[in-house]
Amino acid sequence: MALIPYDDRDGHIWMNGKLMPWRDCKVHFMTHALHYGGAVFEGVRCYNGQIFKINEHSQRLIDGCKIMDIKFDYTVEQVNQACIEAVRANNITDGYLRPLVWRGAEQIGVGATEAKTHFAVAAWDWPQYYKGDLLEKGIKVCTSKWRRPAPDTAPVHAKASGLYMICTISKHAAEKLGCNDALMLDYRGHVAELTSANLFMVKDGALHTPTPDCFLNGITRQTVIELAHQLGIPMHVRTIMPDEIKTADEFFATGTAAEITPIGQIDDTFYKVGPVTRKIREAYSALVRGGVVEKVA
Numbered sequence: 001m002a003l004i005p006y007d008d009r010d011g012h013i014w015m016n017g018k019l020m021p022w023r024d025c026k027v028h029f030m031t032h033a034l035h036y037g038g039a040v041f042e043g044v045r046c047y048n049g050q051i052f053k054i055n056e057h058s059q060r061l062i063d064g065c066k067i068m069d070i071k072f073d074y075t076v077e078q079v080n081q082a083c084i085e086a087v088r089a090n091n092i093t094d095g096y097l098r099p100l101v102w103r104g105a106e107q108i109g110v111g112a113t114e115a116k117t118h119f120a121v122a123a124w125d126w127p128q129y130y131k132g133d134l135l136e137k138g139i140k141v142c143t144s145k146w147r148r149p150a151p152d153t154a155p156v157h158a159k160a161s162g163l164y165m166i167c168t169i170s171k172h173a174a175e176k177l178g179c180n181d182a183l184m185l186d187y188r189g190h191v192a193e194l195t196s197a198n199l200f201m202v203k204d205g206a207l208h209t210p211t212p213d214c215f216l217n218g219i220t221r222q223t224v225i226e227l228a229h230q231l232g233i234p235m236h237v238r239t240i241m242p243d244e245i246k247t248a249d250e251f252f253a254t255g256t257a258a259e260i261t262p263i264g265q266i267d268d269t270f271y272k273v274g275p276v277t278r279k280i281r282e283a284y285s286a287l288v289r290g291g292v293v294e295k296v297a
């Protein structure tokens with residue numbers, strides 16, 4: 001299927017308070033965010049026309065701006081409203097939303113106190129990140145040479161654009177090796193996450209996931225922890241060392257885009273898509289399509 005560039009599509013983007021034709025949503029070359037990484041974003045999904053965990057995503061966007069010292073005076077309800085308008089304007093039933101806040105072009109240089117804040121939301125049809133066979137066999141992952149930074153080295157709890165530079169180069173390196181994604185350790189050498197998803201390991205019927213002290217505590221991750229409790233699956237949030245990877249029974253990744261993605265291989269160790277992964281995947285799909293969600297209509 002031919003790739004449709006993201007700047008050449010039909011539809012409308014909600015930008016700074018109004019719906020604009022998709023192709024007209026341009027930013028200037030001197031935009032501060034483009035030069036210095038001053039941007040915070042969200043990835044949100046919509047199922048059956050309803051936005052899943054909209055309040056949590058809007059709150060994380062606001063919190064991320066605060067961490068990044070970006071002036072952003074929208075309330076959760078106002079961010080929600082922008083998302084709802086973007087979904088409605090593009091007639092999205094099952095899709096993905098990309099809210100983004102960024103520093104404008106009033107000032108160039110490291111300081112940005114004079115730069116105005118911009119906010120836009122795009123929404124488009126994007127049913128599944130990984131498809132078919134990959135979801136049956138699990139994706140292939142290899143360990144990156146890049147590590148998640150310490151919390152006093154980068155704003156690790158904001159979904160800030162700049163943090164993704166090591167994710168993109170890790171993903172490219174993994175793809176060159178024939179893998180789908182990269183596993184990232186943290187600055188201490190502990191197991192952390194993938195390039196845009198959190199990680200869960202199954203061992204003897206129990207779930208284990210790393211403590212999110214230097215990476216995003218994903219909304220899907222938090223949902224899976226709640227589901228594990230509801231399903232009576234023992235759940236351990238703890239430090240995971242790389243030598244434990246080989247001894248695990250199952251692995252899966254979680255994220256708004258990735259949803260529940262089984263992992264079939266990490267470096268030279270293979271895993272089956274086992275019963276715990278399947279149970280969590282089924283429970284997650286039932287929840288997003290019928291559980292506690294915010295109504296768009």
Ligand SMILES: Cc1ncc(COP(=O)(O)O)c(C=O)c1O
Binds near residue numbers: 256
């Ligand atoms: C680096 C990173 N970690 C984890 C996640 C998972 O977060 P969530 O479940 O909130 O989408 C994402 C995706 O947003 C991500 O980009």
